[in-house]
Amino acid sequence: MADADSIVLPLARAPGAAAAGGKGASLGELVRAGIPVPPGFVVTTDAFAAAMAGNDPGGELRAGIEASDAADLPGLARAAARTRDAIIAGPLPARTAAAIRDAYASLRDAPVAVRSSATMEDSAAASFAGLQDTYLGIQGTEAVLDAVRRCWASLYNDESVAYRRRLGLPEGALSMAVVVQLMVAPRSAGVMFTRSPVSGDRSVVAIEGTWGLGSALVAGDVTPDSFVISKITGEITARRVSAKAVTHQLRAVRVVAPPGDGAAAGVAVADTPAELRERACLSDGEIRALAAVARRVEGHYGSPQDIEWAVLDGDAPEAERVVLLQSRPETVWAARDAAASGPLAAPKARPADHVLSLFAKPQPR
Amino acid sequence: MADDAVEQGPLAGETAAGFPLPSQIADVPGAEGWRDMYQYFTRFQPADDQRFWFYNSMHFPEPVPAFDTITSEVPYQAIGANTARLFVFPTTLGIEHRIVNGRVYITANPVLDPAEIERRAAEFGPRAAHYFEHWDELYEGWKDRLRALIADVEAIEVPQLPEWEDAEAVFSARGVAQNHYLREGFQKCVTLYSTMWHHHTEMLMLGYGAYVVFFQFCTQAFPEISDQTVARMVAGIDVIMYRPDDELRRLARLAVELGLDEEFTEGRRAAVVLAALAERGEAGARWLAEFEKARDPWFNVSTGDGFYHHHLSWNDDLTVPFTALPGYVAAVKAGTLKDRPTRHLQAERERIATGYRDLLASEEEKAAFDQMLGLCRLVFPFVEDHKFYCEHQFTTLFFRKVKEFGALLARQGVLAEADDIFHLHHTEVDLALADVMLAWAAGSPPLGGTRFPAIVAERKRMLAVLKDWSPPPALGPVPEALNDPAVRMLWGVTQERIEQWLHPSADEMRGVAASPGVVEGIARVLHDVNEIGQLREGEVLVCPVTAPSWAPVFAKIKAAVSDIGGAMSHAAIVAREYGMPAVVGTGDATKRIRTGDKIRVDGDRGTVRILA
Numbered sequence: 001m002a003d004a005d006s007i008v009l010p011l012a013r014a015p016g017a018a019a020a021g022g023k024g025a026s027l028g029e030l031v032r033a034g035i036p037v038p039p040g041f042v043v044t045t046d047a048f049a050a051a052m053a054g055n056d057p058g059g060e061l062r063a064g065i066e067a068s069d070a071a072d073l074p075g076l077a078r079a080a081a082r083t084r085d086a087i088i089a090g091p092l093p094a095r096t097a098a099a100i101r102d103a104y105a106s107l108r109d110a111p112v113a114v115r116s117s118a119t120m121e122d123s124a125a126a127s128f129a130g131l132q133d134t135y136l137g138i139q140g141t142e143a144v145l146d147a148v149r150r151c152w153a154s155l156y157n158d159e160s161v162a163y164r165r166r167l168g169l170p171e172g173a174l175s176m177a178v179v180v181q182l183m184v185a186p187r188s189a190g191v192m193f194t195r196s197p198v199s200g201d202r203s204v205v206a207i208e209g210t211w212g213l214g215s216a217l218v219a220g221d222v223t224p225d226s227f228v229i230s231k232i233t234g235e236i237t238a239r240r241v242s243a244k245a246v247t248h249q250l251r252a253v254r255v256v257a258p259p260g261d262g263a264a265a266g267v268a269v270a271d272t273p274a275e276l277r278e279r280a281c282l283s284d285g286e287i288r289a290l291a292a293v294a295r296r297v298e299g300h301y302g303s304p305q306d307i308e309w310a311v312l313d314g315d316a317p318e319a320e321r322v323v324l325l326q327s328r329p330e331t332v333w334a335a336r337d338a339a340a341s342g343p344l345a346a347p348k349a350r351p352a353d354h355v356l357s358l359f360a361k362p363q364p365r
Numbered sequence: 366m367a368d369d370a371v372e373q374g375p376l377a378g379e380t381a382a383g384f385p386l387p388s389q390i391a392d393v394p395g396a397e398g399w400r401d402m403y404q405y406f407t408r409f410q411p412a413d414d415q416r417f418w419f420y421n422s423m424h425f426p427e428p429v430p431a432f433d434t435i436t437s438e439v440p441y442q443a444i445g446a447n448t449a450r451l452f453v454f455p456t457t458l459g460i461e462h463r464i465v466n467g468r469v470y471i472t473a474n475p476v477l478d479p480a481e482i483e484r485r486a487a488e489f490g491p492r493a494a495h496y497f498e499h500w501d502e503l504y505e506g507w508k509d510r511l512r513a514l515i516a517d518v519e520a521i522e523v524p525q526l527p528e529w530e531d532a533e534a535v536f537s538a539r540g541v542a543q544n545h546y547l548r549e550g551f552q553k554c555v556t557l558y559s560t561m562w563h564h565h566t567e568m569l570m571l572g573y574g575a576y577v578v579f580f581q582f583c584t585q586a587f588p589e590i591s592d593q594t595v596a597r598m599v600a601g602i603d604v605i606m607y608r609p610d611d612e613l614r615r616l617a618r619l620a621v622e623l624g625l626d627e628e629f630t631e632g633r634r635a636a637v638v639l640a641a642l643a644e645r646g647e648a649g650a651r652w653l654a655e656f657e658k659a660r661d662p663w664f665n666v667s668t669g670d671g672f673y674h675h676h677l678s679w680n681d682d683l684t685v686p687f688t689a690l691p692g693y694v695a696a697v698k699a700g701t702l703k704d705r706p707t708r709h710l711q712a713e714r715e716r717i718a719t720g721y722r723d724l725l726a727s728e729e730e731k732a733a734f735d736q737m738l739g740l741c742r743l744v745f746p747f748v749e750d751h752k753f754y755c756e757h758q759f760t761t762l763f764f765r766k767v768k769e770f771g772a773l774l775a776r777q778g779v780l781a782e783a784d785d786i787f788h789l790h791h792t793e794v795d796l797a798l799a800d801v802m803l804a805w806a807a808g809s810p811p812l813g814g815t816r817f818p819a820i821v822a823e824r825k826r827m828l829a830v831l832k833d834w835s836p837p838p839a840l841g842p843v844p845e846a847l848n849d850p851a852v853r854m855l856w857g858v859t860q861e862r863i864e865q866w867l868h869p870s871a872d873e874m875r876g877v878a879a880s881p882g883v884v885e886g887i888a889r890v891l892h893d894v895n896e897i898g899q900l901r902e903g904e905v906l907v908c909p910v911t912a913p914s915w916a917p918v919f920a921k922i923k924a925a926v927s928d929i930g931g932a933m934s935h936a937a938i939v940a941r942e943y944g945m946p947a948v949v950g951t952g953d954a955t956k957r958i959r960t961g962d963k964i965r966v967d968g969d970r971g972t973v974r975i976l977a
Contacts, residue, residue: 196588196589199588199589200588201587201588201589201590202587202724202726203587203589203590203720203721203724204587204589228589230589230590230591230594231720231724232594232716232717232720232721232724233594233597233717233881235591235594235881235969236881236969237589237591237878237969237970238589238969238970239969239970337726343726343727343729343730343733344582344585344586344730344733345582345585345729345730345733345734345737346729346730346732346733347729347732347733347735347736348733348736350494350497350498351497351736351737351739351740351743352493352494352497352498352575352740353494354578354582354733354736354737354740355493355497355571355574355575355578355740356486356489356490356493356494358574358577358578358581359454359455359456359486359489359493359574360455360482360483360486360489360490361456361482
């Protein structure tokens with residue numbers, strides 16, 4: 001049986017991905033690296049294991065899923081639903097519930113984001129992660145406890161289960177952590193890459209953002225503003241300001257909405273005020289502050305990163321208003337680099353040979 | 366010169382397929398006789414419709430007077446010889462030029478056949494390598510040759526054609542009378558000018574080649590790197606083109622030191638200031654002595670780029686330096702006149718280069734980067750400094766000498782005034798001089814007086830008419846390849862630029878992002894640096910092209926926009942020095958923007974927008 005200390009841990013003490021999930025482990029690493037991250041805690045896989053020991057004591061529910069035929073979608077869906085229902089309806093072990101209560105109390109009953117933090121480490125993990133639930137704007141202990149159960153349950157949503165069966169992955173070893181993190185109400189938010197997603201250029205930070213919560217951007221509800229800033233010179237080399245018709249704002253909820261519109265429940269979608277619509281959601285100073293944090297994170301991990309960020313309102317200096325919500329390795333260009341045939345150029349016997357070889361072939365237009 | 370060759374048709378405008386064809390360009394009404402000013406070999410031919418041409422507004426922003434065609438004829442003869450025949454560049458022959466309605470269009474002749482490229486590459490390799498390997502040593506020799514040329518052109522004597530020769534001519538058995546030296550002297554001018562241009566291109570095209578190599582590698586490794594950032598890694602810090610402006614700052618300091626500062630007030634003309642200083646005793650004399658020292662050679666800086674006789678040097682017209690001096694003097698007194706922050710610039714250059722180098726993926730790439738950057742920095746002192754020797758110092762003296770021949774022709778009654786010589790082609794000057802040689806010998810007046818004044822008057826009239834014509838940025842079909850390093854680097858003609866020429870935006874001008882930052886301000890359109898007096902503090906300069914002599918202007922403005930230029934053009938370099946936004950190579954900003962317009966200059970994106 002897990003001891004209390006391994007069930008719930010503050011982000012600063014979040015363990016590795018096996019216990020804290022990818023998201024939880026990465027946030028913990030960011031906090032320890034001194035990167036500003038909203039406070040929160042991780043409900044570890046030990047808590048999941050303890051809960052499942054009560055919800056599916058003999059493992060029959062999970063065995064039922066594993067025994068289902070990947071092609072029998074209705075059958076799979078029934079097996080998945082049985083498992084989800086058991087998790088959502090099942091009581092939390094007392095020690096787990098108490099640990100979450102205590103941890104949440106330290107956030108002073110504020111609205112939080114409750115996010116699934118998957119442990120799967122196969123190459124499809126990234127796309128897989130998108131299938132698991134995130135609950136925004138959750139407020140109150142009971143709602144948080146409910147949201148944690150629903151995150152666990154989302155491990156058994158129809159798409160995830162079907163996906164695992166197609167790949168023949170085992171159900172027994174499956175686990176999930178949950179991150180509970182203070183919900184910020186940012187002035188603007190979005191994503192950024194420490195290399196250009198368009199060209200792969202490692203000398204720039206590419207930022208996309210919109211007013212309010214970043215969920216508007218992730219959900220595709222707005223065309224974000226986009227900025228490109230050079231890591232070396234600090235010049236903002238590209239700047240596209242879009243008409244951002246809607247804004248997502250935090251709307252705290254004390255009851256977790258049923259699955260289906262769960263993710264949207266803590267978010268209010270409103271028309272963006274006319275005077276803000278075509279205004280850049282970031283000042284040049286904020287762009288520079290974001291780029292500076294992005295460089296620190298990239299330097300910490302030693303590889304290009306894909307980062308979710310938020311910029312808070314207020315009069316504090318830009319650098320003090322930036323928080324990161326997530327950072328993970330950039331994968332698309334990393335894969336292309338790995339597949340590339342060799343260096344772009346190699347030293348030659350004499351420097352002048354570079355000129356000679358340039359002019360020895362037709363020039364590109 | 367008779368009208369031949371070009372078939373006339375209506376100006377069709379830019380079609381969806383491309384630019385108007387040369388044959389579709391109509392004569393400007395009122396200047397139908399423009400061909401009379403230019404030689405037959407500058408005319409568009411029917412076959413030229415098959416090729417891509419672009420308007421070289423960088424060097425020829427206005428209609429070219431007849432004599433000034435020498436500044437296209439001779440340079441293109443020298444550049445092409447260098448790339449096509451001397452170094453045998455594998456992928457490019459030379460640059461051809463044509464004149465239509467007084468404007469110079471150019472095209473580069475690419476080599477496209479792989480077998481031919483290979484054959485040429487075998488010749489190019491050892492020749493180019495020789496220069497790169499001995500660059501510094503060759504550059505030292507080059508400077509000596511240029512200094513000798515400058516001395517030679519200065520030493521040419523224009524015969525005075527006295528009533529009779531000194532007796533000494535007889536007693537020393539010279540045997541040759543002065544009229545003979547008329548032709549010899551003038552032809553020596555033209556010959557030395559050609560020699561200068563051959564030396565101008567001697568090392569320049571290789572220098573551009575080294576830059577293009579580095580540039581291409583940087584844009585491959587860092588696809589979003591800006592042109593200006595590549596330029597900043599390479600650009601020299603102690604560039605002699607900054608020296609004229611540095612001299613002005615020195616003179617401003619000296620004026621304050623000597624207690625002469627009240628003589629330098631805004632709007633006071635050079636002659637008045639100089640006369641006043643002459644009355645200021647020893648202090649005045651000291652300043653004037655330092656002023657004379659600065660003038661030679663540093664004031665031999667053209668207010669253009671040396672391509673027009675009327676782009677006078679500071680020495681020929683002291684307006685620019687004496688417009689700048691009061692501001693510098695005031696800044697010295699206020700303690701705000703700063704020297705160029707060379708140490709900071711040096712540190713920045715290293716920081717940027719190291720920053721990019723560190724981001725390269727492999728040690729091999731880093732080693733290649735070091736080689737390419739090292740080669741660029743080896744050649745760049747030449748690339749940056751040659752202009753002072755060639756376009757400025759030599760050319761200033763060349764035009765001044767030609768004008769002395771003009772003065773002689775005026776005294777002989779062939780021309781109304783000395784400057785009129787610049788409205789005759791150099792071969793016509795030869796004819797006029799032959800006439801004078803005969804007439805002086807025969808003891809009768811030259812017949813040119815009945816011929817040339819009318820021709821000159823008509824040409825001046827036509828040039829005034831042609832000045833208002835808006836030349837299309839390019840002519841003919843879009844090219845298959847842009848192989849010439851100069852075309853890409855100097856003129857900034859890339860596929861992207863061609864696209865912008867084809868699809869101009871109504872309220873936004875696109876150019877090269879030359880120096881970062883975004884500002885809004887009131888535009889001041891200056892066509893000539895001598896109009897610098899109109900400029901008010903904090904305005905945005907909009908100009909056809911800037912030359913080093915414009916440097917003092919930058920102390921007053923908050924952004925710069927030019928019609929022509931690339932990331933390495935003068936406006937770009939100086940704007941980066943001053944840390945102000947600049948967009949160069951907009952094509953037609955001086956035509957679309959009016960003085961007083963409120964504009965936004967976005968030096969990050971390379972755009973200029975008229976706001977109100």
